[in-house]
Amino acid sequence: MKKTEIDLDRLLPDIPDEGDCCVKRMIDLLEGRQGIEKVHLKTKGGQEKSRFCFHYNPAIISLSRVQKLAADAGADFTKKYGHLLVQLENVRHPRHARVIENGLKRIKGLTEVSVSRTGVISLEFDKNQTNEKEVFKVINGFGLKILDVKNQHDHFGKHEGENMEHTHKEDGTGKDSHGHDYNHDHDHTHDHKGIFGKNSELVFSIICGALLGIGFGLSFITGLSEWIPRGFYFAAYFFGGFYVTKEACEAISKGEFEIDFLMLVAAVGAGVLGQWAEGALLLFLFSLGHALEHFAMEKARKSIAALTDLAPKTALLKVGENVREVPIEQLKVDDIIMVRPHTKIAADGIVLAGNSSVNQAPITGESIPVDKSAIDNSDQNISDSNKLDTEHRVFSGSINGTGSLEIKVMKQASDSTISRVIKMVNEAQTQKSPTQQFTDKFEKYFVPSVLILVALLCFAFLVRNETFNESFYRAMAVLVAASPCALAISTPSAVLSGVARAARAGVLIKGGRPLEDLGSLTALAFDKTGTLTEGKPKLTQVVPQNGISVEELLKIVVAVESLSDHPLAKAIARDGKARHNNVRLPKASDVEAIMGKGIKAILEGATIYIGNLTLFETLDDVKPSKDFLKTVHQLEENGNTTMIVRKEKDYIGMIAVMDTPRGEARKTLVALRQVGIHRMVMLTGDNQKVAEAVASQIGITDVLGGLLPEQKVEVIKKIRREENKLAMIGDGVNDAPAMANSTVGIAMGAAGSDVALETADIALMGDKLNLLPFAIGLSRKAKGIIKQNLWISLGVVAMLIPLTILGIATIGPAVIAHEGSTLVVVFNALRLLAYKNDQ
Structure with missing residues (x-):
């Protein structure tokens, strides 16, 4: 069995990440073909993206045939599938986003679509069945303005030697860089601003409330015609119902029966029964709730959109x-x-x-x-x-x-760190959390069930001793009570606020699922190098022997090591100079590297050797003393890499270097225990003694050393079975397989690293371990707020439905309780934007 690797960029140019559907399609298509045993992804280091790795039997299929099959498959996918990320204006709230999403799903050939509550559409389509123009036409049909259009990945670019630009940019004419007029139906495009600008909905709601209050006050004046307060109620109906009617009609035209429709029916029903004041109160509170939902979404949107203003023009x-x-x-x-x-x-x-x-x-x-x-x-x-x-x-x-x-x-500019962060935050908005998926599914069946129940209650007079008006009034009260407004806004408002707050602190959370999962963690697995340690060696010990001083030993070592390009030599020279910055160094010459063992040089006429114990075991018959070797072994048992220094025939000392723990590591681990992480494990490829030495300094007790990447994966799988929720924290490159098998993958120091940004579910942009307790604390807060919001929204509905069916609660109290709960969950979610980083 042989293996060959092909760059992901070559087969599927510029895909957003390894989770893209086209990657899975490639693997599914080629794996199991005659002679090809296995296809998988391998993540490389540095700035390289992943590679497809093909395991094939050369007795059955040739290397050139494997490469041709892969290239043909890649070409087919690039020709067949288009990917777009569309930024919209005027998506007002979660229900509106769901109507748009359901409308887009009806396009034949659209394979994937998700619409965020802040107006970002992520979609994939089959080019053989539809095209961008059809997508834009449907979007325009909703009366929406397209702010920006980008390819999620360029399926036409850089394939088979080509280098074509395929990024959409709006040029101010309503067309993208290809000339696609994505606002072609501009006359139909309307926004949600109205005559009072962006606050029109809120102003209309306040006017509705004022008219309702005036009409209600006038109704107590004796001798005044009832038509005068009723006229104010009619006007209140207009201002309170304007946007409700608009959105209800829009949803119905797309075959959707949303909450706006339920509220409109209830308000009309109240008017038919002559309960104009209650109907106006319903529209006032509902429109006010709508306006505040819009405000909450806009606040989260602005917090995220502020990222785009960071880079200069x-x-x-x-x-x-x-x-x-x-x-x-x-x-x-x-x-x-x-x-x-x-x-x-x-x-x-x-x-x-x-x-x-x-x-x-x-x-x-x-x-x-x-x-x-x-x-x-x-x-x-x-x-x-x-x-x-x-x-x-x-x-x-x-x-x-x-x-x-x-x-x-x-x-x-398009590949800069901030551009990638902006793109990934936008994509994160389109990813629904498990709770959001539950609430969407719940509403999908709940709303039709409510309509059926209300229709049946309208005919309760046939089996009960009451009039049609009484039955109809009760049905309208149930309709108000059962509308899940608060449920619709409860999760997305919390997720968006949480993602926005995290981004402001330098933590990139890629959607609702990682945000919720992070708050459920009970165990963490850490890579050692670069995560719990600094990731680069430091000079830790200088031990002179045979009467030489520390300063003299350092001068010799620094003078020689300054001439070497080896990473350890650079670290020794750097730290040695820092310890004695003003000391004049002697001049070394005739430097000779002894591969894998050390270095040799001439210093002031004397031959200097600096290297590991293996160098001196094979150099000549002059060996270090037993006491000298004892000191060397003691240093190595404490996790140091030891370099012995010999001048001619004399062993004059030793130096030790070590990848030292991060300064904030111990404090961070304490903070993690305080936020509920009860198990923390260090995984490393270093030997067990080195790992234990580092662990003892930072206070971690569960240490596994000498692990190969595949062994790390097995450990992760084992801990996950024991703990259920586990995160792997690493650099996002070498630890990619372990991250992929954990509940949440967290990358350290992801700023500037393409691979780290793409691999992890959560990226700590700065090389700061103490961001981890903040991220987990924020997630727990978000998860708690989501639960609170669900209890509030579902609890109010569960309480009001039986009360209204039994006639205990009328439309007025139902409206107040219902819309009050909506306002509570909105403001509860916005608390996340003010979450404090106490770490």
């Missing part, structure tokens, strides 16, 4: 000695841009010149500005900026401090 491009202002869309990789003090950085890149402190809070959530400095060699070819220290890397949308910077662009 222009950049100062340096060409030779000239600097000119250009739109950020014109920036190309390797361009040089200038960033003035106190301005926003226009692109992801590396600092070539200048020093400054940069506020990265908009991207990573870090509250303290981060010092940035130029790389040592501006002429070096840097293909992966992630390999550089964070002090050299900057992100689009972050805010420069007092110094001027010269930056080399590493990503185009």
Whole structure:
């Protein structure tokens, strides 16, 4: 059996993430073909996306045949399926979003569609059965304005050597970059602003309430014609019922019977019975609830939309000695841009010149500005900026401090970290949580059931000793009581508020499901390197021997190691210089690397060896003493990597380096226990002794070392069976398989890393472990609010239905209780936007 790998980008260009339907289609199509035993995804490091891995039998099928089958399948999918992300204006509340979604589902050839409560549509369609124009036509049929259209992934771009742009951009004419007039039916397109602008619905509701109050007051004046207060009630009906009627008619025209229709029928029924005051009260409170739902959705929408304002619109491009202002869309990789003090950085890149402190809070959530400095060699070819220290890397949308910077662009505007975050937050809005799926399904059957019940109650006079008017009035009261307005808004308002609040703190939560799951966790599994530790070695011990001083030993070590490119050597030289910054170093020469063992150099005429114990076991007959070796073993038992230093024939000391625990690790683990995580496990490929040494410093007790990636997956599966809800926290690259098998995958330090952003369900944008308790605390708060809202909304309905059927409650009290519960759940959900990060 042999294996071959093919870049995901090559077969399915620019897909949003590995969860895309086309990936599953590719695997399902090719796996099991004659000679192909298995097809799966492998996640690579750095900036690379995943690869398809094909296990095939060369005796049955050739490598070229496997490659051709894969290429043909990819080409078929790219030609067949289109993907769009559409941003709408005027989606007013969850019920409106559901009507739009159901309307779009009727398009033949639409394979997937989801409409968020903030107006983002995610859809996939079969190009052989429908097209973008048909989608836009249906959207326009709802009277909606399209703000932006983007391909979720470019199925026409960069396939088989082609490089075609397929990103939709609105040019102000109502057309996208392909000339598709997606607002072609503009005369039909209307917004929800009205004569009072965006607040028209709220103003109409207030006018309705004022007219109702005046009419009700006038009704107590004796001798006054009853038609005068009734006239005010009629006017109240108009202002309170204007948007209700509009939306009810819109829903009915699409074959939907929504809550607006129920309320309208109840209000008309009250009027027919002469209960104009109660009907006007119903419309006033319902329209007020509508307006506040709209307000809640708009608030969450604005909080998320604020991300798009982070990146500047222009950049100062340096060409030779000239600097000119250009739109950020014109920036190309390797361009040089200038960033003035106190301005926003226009692109992801590396600092070539200048020093400054940069506020990265908009991207990573870090509250303290981060010092940035130029790389040592501006002429070096840097293909992966992630390999550089964070002090050299900057992100689009972050805010420069007092110094001027010269930056080399590493990503185009459309691929920048902030652009990817914006795109993923938009996509997250279209993903429904388990609770939302339940409430949608509940309403789907509940509303028709209510209509049937109300129709039957209208004829209760046939079996009860009462008039038709009494039966009809009771039916209308039940209709009001049973309308699940609060239920419709309870979950999406909480999810959107939670996602928006998390994004503001530098935590990207990709939808309602991860938000709810995060709040249910009882166990966490941590990768060690780069998650619980700093991810880079540090000089931890300097142990001189044979009468030499610490300073003298450090001078020798730093002088030699400064000439090596090995990561350990760089760490030793860096930290050694930091300890004795003003000491003049001797000059080393004739450096020779001894592969896998150490380094040799000439220093002031003496031969210096620095290396591991294996080097000196095979070098010559001069061996370290037993006491010397005892010290070496003690250091290694504590998790250190030890380097022995020998000058000619004398062993003059040893140094130790270690990937040290993060400063905030211990405090973070304590905070996690306080928020209810009772089991925390460290998983690492390092040996058990090193893992235990780190664990003892940070206070984690469950340690498993020496694990291969597949062994990590088995451990995750085992813990998940024991704990049910488990999260894996890693760098989003090497730990991708373990993340995929956990309840929630959480990526550390995802800013700038394409793979980390795509792999995890939740991304901690800053390299800050202490964001984890905040994220879990926020999720628990959101989950609690969702439960509260469900209890409130379903409890009110469950209480009011029998009370109105029995005639105990009339329309008036039912309206107040019903609409009151809607207002309660709206404001309860908005509390998440003010959630405090106490960590």
